[in-house]
Amino acid sequence: MxxxxxxxxxxxxxxxxxxxxxxxxxxxxxxxxxxxxxxxxxxxxxxxxxxxxxxxxxxxxxxxxxxxxxxxxxxxxxxxxxxxxxxxxxxxxxxxxxxxxxxxxxxxxxxxxxxxxxxxxxxxxxxxxxxxxxxxxxxxxxxxxxxxxxxxxxxxxxxxxxxxxxxxxxxxxxxxxxxxxxxxxxxxxxxxxxxxxxxxxxxxxxxxxxxxxxxxxxxxxxxxxxxxxxxxxxxxxxxxxxxxxxxxxxxxxxxxxxxxxxxxxxxxxGQFSLSKTSKNLLSNLENPIRITYYRSKELKNLYPQTSDVAEFLADYCSESKGMSFTLEKADPEKLKALGIQSQQIRSDNGTKTEFVTVYSAVLIQYLEKSELIPFVLSTSSLEYDLTQRVQKLITSKDRKVYLLCGNGRSIEESYLYVAPWLSSRGFEVEHLNDFNATEVLKKLTPEDQIAVFGTKDLSAEQSFYLQNALEKGAKAFIATSPFHTTIEDEWKVSKPEHDSMISYLNSKGFAFDLSLAEDISCYPLTMESGEGNKAEYATVNYPLWLVIQNQKEAKKGATVFWASPIVPYGQVEPLLFTTNYAWKQRPAASDDGNLFLTNPFMIPKSAAASDAKNEQLIVAARSKNISLVSDQFFVSSLMTGFISGESSGDFRNYDFLTKELLVLRGEGELAALMEKSAPVTSLHKIVxxxxxxxxxxxxxxxxxxxxxxxxxxxxxxxxxxxxxx
Structure with a gap:
């Protein structure tokens, strides 16, 4: 030695x-x-x-x-x-x-x-x-x-x-x-x-x-x-x-x-291991569950991460003797009969680029019932997708949510991503419109749940029945504020004269500050300045589009648009915070009828330049049965398009919406699974x-x-x- x-x-x-x-x-x-x-x-x-x-x-x-x-x-x-x-x-x-x-x-x-x-x-x-x-x-x-x-x-x-x-x-x-x-x-x-x-x-x-x-x-x-x-x-x-x-x-x-x-x-x-929520659910199985993973052989070569999917599914099933896992080669005819659609993915073959038709689906069978995860490439949200589906199979309870647009727009056109997003997260979605909204609101019970986007154009009758349902204990996610912004043209901000929901929310612990929140942590807008041959593109920070850094209630962060600060009181708890370097812009009448300065090139970029003080502001809060975000365009498809990249969408706000709906239903542990598998890697400590x-x-x-x-x-x-x- x-x-x-x-x-x-x-x-x-x-x-x-x-x-x-x-x-x-x-x-x-x-x-x-x-x-x-x-x-x-x-x-x-x-x-x-x-x-x-x-x-x-x-x-x-x-x-x-x-x-x-x-x-x-x-x-x-x-x-x-x-x-x-x-x-x-x-x-x-x-x-x-x-x-x-x-x-x-x-x-x-x-x-x-x-x-x-x-x-x-x-x-x-x-x-x-x-x-x-x-x-x-x-x-x-x-x-x-x-x-x-x-x-x-x-x-x-x-x-x-x-x-x-x-x-x-x-x-x-x-x-x-x-x-x-x-x-x-x-x-x-x-x-x-x-x-x-x-x-x-x-x-x-x-x-x-x-x-x-x-x-x-x-x-x-x-x-x-x-x-x-x-x-x-x-x-x-x-x-x-x-x-x-x-x-x-x-x-x-x-x-x-x-x-x-x-x-x-x-x-x-524990990103790659099972949570206590899933283990507790699987430990109480009364009947066997069978999970089958159908994967194309080409996919294993193109996306090696699918091996992690197979291993995670095997680990998931090993938690209970009543569960079995099978990995099967994808058979197109068999999968079509099961209602599973193929997907096209890009393959670079050295000398050429081609699109390959592949399958990567998970079938969950319990007694005579079944649930399907139609396409999966990684373990990023796999545990949530599995657990909420297994829970639904065992309990036979649906997560139903009504969607109501109360700002004169429509869910199908202005909030077109909301329904498919919630459906993919295990919710049964029903749209409300001018023909059925009043009747549905009238019959809401404490077990029912609704998401409301904007409130200025709700009729007096609709507002009354909505408030009555909330008083009885119905659960609601509400995205609204005292002001309204025209998002298609010049971004003019006005204050609706009659919006009884704002007064109701104020009386329930959600007091609105009649201002707009601004922050140095904001979205950088790329816009065109000048005209004709002198036109050029410039990137400017836009303080009215707040970039919410990752925090306890938003592990991935979020983006809110033209939000009014909330001053919660009573049993209302704050959810989303700005940085300590935020400030308020007070309304001031102008010749064009705009209450606030919204021009990205003219708006001051700091509290000092605005002659305001730095302070941390609250833009979302929650009571026992109401979750409020002071931004009616929080999950607007137009605003989502603004902040998304060329090749990927920014759906963090949609995850926040899903989480809040689950929490209001008393399923906070299940909501935590969505964020568990998405570690925060942004540089959020520096603003x-x-x-x-x-x-x-x-x-x-x-x-x-x-x-x-x-x-x-x-x-x-x-x-x-x-x-x-």
């Missing part, structure tokens, strides 16, 4: 005196930081994310170059026959020294999670899991490179190149089926061989014994191959029986780990530009300044110590 440790120290010393080691460490640090902060657009407004997976995924890229260079430094010790150690002990010590050199820059980079935490919520357990996984990767990468230097002992350049090429292959081999048609066997082998595929679960915060076993068994196999090659180089023979027994043991251990394993979810909110700039300078100084300086100082210190000796 002492001799092995002495060899390890000798190898470490050879690194410490080698400028190439410091250059390699510096390159790793700078590459990973640059890829995360700049290529990942961390400091770009609206694009920055606290998700560290891009950082950890960059390590294998740079390792293609650095690991072979680090092993090259060990070449004299690898071929030194004078070392009084057996080949096994010698290669063990040298592989650990190469691993230590690999780990050195990553240990320095452990400062990164703390830097990122300055800007947003950091999942430190996920970061620890990722570091553990990347260290296992580094051990195997080091041994793989050592193996090639053992195969070609008489060359330096050839094993160096071959190591880099091999690392590139094992890093990205699992991506091959995404671009080329591969058979089932080849796809399976690509996944099993790929280093990156096995690291994926670690980067999510999942500790899977199968992946740990993969890295450790692979490291042991590579070590044995190196030892065998060393015996061959020295002209010594190894027993074939011994080699056979080792191979048999390794095979048996590998197979046992595939069947007997543990899988622990270390992520902050002011000056604060953001200061924190950015600090982080850049610590990462791009301090870390390289530490590497340089260690190099200088070692050189000084050597000269003194």
């Amino acid at each position: 002492k001799k092995s440790f002495a060899l390890y120290k000798s190898a470490i010393f050879s690194y410490l005196i080698d400028p190439l080691f410091y250059a390699s460490s510096l390159l790793t640090v700078l590459f990973c930081l640059f890829k995360f902060f700049f290529m990942g657009k961390f400091f770009v407004s609206g694009l920055g994310s606290t998700d560290l997976r891009p950082f950890f995924n960059s390590v294998p890229y740079i390792s293609i170059l650095t690991v072979p260079l680090l092993v090259l430094r060990l070449r004299p010790l690898l071929l030194d026959d004078s070392v009084p150690l057996s080949p096994f002990k010698r290669f063990s010590a040298l592989s650990l020294s190469a691993f230590s050199a690999f780990a050195f820059p990553l240990i320095l980079l452990s400062i990164l999670p703390f830097c990122v935490n300055l800007f947003g919520t950091m999942d430190f357990f996920q970061a620890l899991s990722s570091f553990f996984g990347i260290f296992l990767y580094g051990l195997c990468a080091s041994l793989l490179s050592i193996l090639f230097f053992s195969i070609f002992p008489n060359s330096q350049v050839f094993p160096l190149i071959l190591s880099s090429v091999s690392l590139a292959l094992v890093n990205f081999l699992h991506l091959l089926p995404l671009y080329y048609q591969t058979g089932i066997i080849l796809t399976f082998l690509c996944r099993k061989i790929s280093f990156a595929w096995h690291f994926d679960s670690f980067s999510k915060g999942i500790i899977d014994s199968r992946n740990i076993a993969y890295y450790l068994i692979l490291a042991f196999v590579l070590l044995l191959l190196c030892v065998s090659l060393e015996y061959k180089r020295l002209g010594k023979k190894t027993s074939r029986l011994t080699a056979f027994l080792f191979a048999a043991i390794i095979l048996l251990v590998s197979l046992s780990f595939q069947n007997l394993y543990f899988r622990a979810d270390a992520s902050k909110n 002011g530009e000056s604060e953001f700039s200061a924190k950015r300078k600090l982080v850049l100084l610590l990462t791009f300044g301090l870390l390289p300086l530490v590497i340089l100082l260690i190099f200088v210190f070692v050189q000084i110590k050597r000269r003194k000796k």
Whole structure:
């Protein structure tokens, strides 16, 4: 043991005196930081994310170059026959020294999670899991490179190149089926061989014994191959029986780990494991439930995340003896008979782009009843989708909600996403209109639920019956305010003369401040200024469109438009808050009849410029049976289009609506499942530009300044110590 440790120290010393080691460490640090902060657009407004997976995924890229260079430094010790150690002990010590050199820059980079935490919520357990996984990767990468230097002992350049090429292959081999048609066997082998595929679960915060076993068994196999090659180089023979027994043991251990394993979810909110809500529901099953996952074989190659779906479904069913899970290959004819529609997804095939027809549906069967999840690609909301459907099957209770537009518009035209969104979340939706609204409102009971968007155009009769129903205990989500904005043209704001619902809400603890809330945390509008040839596009922050940062009642955040502050009192609790840098714009009559300044180019962008004071404002609140957002366009399809990207929609407001409807029904635990699987990665801790700039300078100084300086100082210190000796 002492001799092995002495060899390890000798190898470490050879690194410490080698400028190439410091250059390699510096390159790793700078590459990973640059890829995360700049290529990942961390400091770009609206694009920055606290998700560290891009950082950890960059390590294998740079390792293609650095690991072979680090092993090259060990070449004299690898071929030194004078070392009084057996080949096994010698290669063990040298592989650990190469691993230590690999780990050195990553240990320095452990400062990164703390830097990122300055800007947003950091999942430190996920970061620890990722570091553990990347260290296992580094051990195997080091041994793989050592193996090639053992195969070609008489060359330096050839094993160096071959190591880099091999690392590139094992890093990205699992991506091959995404671009080329591969058979089932080849796809399976690509996944099993790929280093990156096995690291994926670690980067999510999942500790899977199968992946740990993969890295450790692979490291042991590579070590044995190196030892065998060393015996061959020295002209010594190894027993074939011994080699056979080792191979048999390794095979048996590998197979046992595939069947007997543990899988622990270390992520902050248990994102990839079952919640207590689901476990309690499944523990009380009186009759068996069968879950079948129909998946196209092409989808597994195009979207590897569907493997997580299958594993989650298996884990879900394992919670109860009365549940069974089956994974079936999608049969188009059978699925059409079940009412399951196919989906078209894009596939880049290297030389061409095509659309592939696929299925990925989950069928839940209970007694003679069934529920369907028509299409699923990830586990992002899978637990909620499963649990609310299982609950519905067991209890036979529908979640019915009425939708009423009270601002002169229609649900079908102005709020067209609301009904399909709520339907996908397990609600039965019924639209109310001028013909049936009064009769339905008249018959509402305490068990009924309604969502109202705007109240200025409700008739006196409709307002009366709605208020009467609320007095009896009916549940309502109401999106309204004392003011009305014309959203199709010049954004003029006026105050309706007769809106009895505003007075009613004021009497129930929802007091409206007769102003509009503004905040420096706001939506950046891209608009056209000028006319004719002088027209140009400019991006301006619009303080009247409040960007609500993630908080207790809105884990993903939200966006509200022309909202009036709410002053809750009595039993009413606040829900959504602005930042502490918000302010109020008071109404002031103008020549065009607009009560407020709404022009994005003219409106002041701060409290100081508005001659107002900074304060935190409330724009949503909740009582026992009423949830109020002071914005009638909160889930308007037009406003959703404004704030959505080109390729994806911003439906955070719809999630808030769904959550509030569930909470009002007494299903708060179920509502929590929607947000559990959606970790907040936005840079929500910084709202002011000056604060953001200061924190950015600090982080850049610590990462791009301090870390390289530490590497340089260690190099200088070692050189000084050597000269003194």
